[in-house]
Amino acid sequence: MALEAIRYKNGNLEVLDQLLLPDETKYIQVKGTKDGWNVIKKMQVRGAPAIGIVGILSLAVELHCKFFNSLDELGEYVTEQLTYLVTARPTAVNMADFRDKLCVQLSEWSNEANSTVNGVTQKMLAEIESQLEYDINTNKTMARYGADHIIKHYKGKSVKVLTHCNTGSLATAGFGTALGVVRELYSRGCLLHCYCTETRPYNQGSRLTAYELVHDKIPATLICDSMAAVLMKDKAITAVVVGADCVVANGDTANKVGTYQLAIISHYHSVPFYVVAPSTSIDLDRDTGAEIVIEERPPDEMTTLKGISIAAKGISVWNPAFDITPASLITGGIVTEFGVFKPDELKDRLTTTLQKKSEQQ
């Protein structure tokens, strides 16, 4: 059975508490945007696409039962709640992308002749609720593009990949971004081995990615983050595949802290480095990575493990949750649902594709 991080039906939303994994499988009910904000902030749900989807679904929960007197009141409430949800975690761009797109749609629907509060609410709900399926389909398309590219350009049928953080079913609506590529390689019989990093300080690799790999019976090995260089030296890694919290116009990419050092050592060892990111994680309005806000997390996420202190008391701590990998180190390419692009062609190719798509609608 596929892992399900997000369960939603008719205004009922539950998320798998990822802080308890891999030991315990427990779902939390999300009763509205306040709960949505809290589960995102506490990282009970995490991963850029999952953050965005849980955020908007928490609004859908409210839209199912709330009453609005006018279109203005509906518009004001929706805009306010979406903006509030963006503040839970600042680096992952997906929630902000949903806010921007939904606000534009809301105002278009409201301005249509004969629009009603109920009619616009139903359209909004349909749009939000379609995102679960849309994200899974997007992930499967990226997985095919990514696997094709790796097989075509590198070692054909005996691929060994290294991945970082968790980018799988738990970080998305299902299947995953970078881990989706790993799943696709495995299902084609082309994956010899997947290595996953522990991903300190919050261990998304050892707790979540390892859990998904074991669940799917994919041949895999866990390494500490500090072992990545020697892994590349000794184990003939074919490619590194990672996800993204935000890719900007020049291809600079924010992802889980530690990604940047992996990109540097990949470059040193001539291992192609891929970022797998849906267009909802790409922000073409920002030119370079310098414009990305990096979230800093509380010190105890680094100094304690399940409440037990693992660092000298009194030491000061710097805990950035993400780092920026410069476009020049993304040597394999940026895998999107529209194809695999070199960082320097991302902006033009994506702009053209999105323009064509909107003309066809």
Ligand SMILES: CSC[C@@H](O)[C@@H](O)C(=O)COP(=O)(O)O
């Ligand atoms: C498909 S998930 C891509 C990224 O969101 C992922 O690599 C990552 O950095 C997650 O960070 P997290 O802090 O666990 O939300």
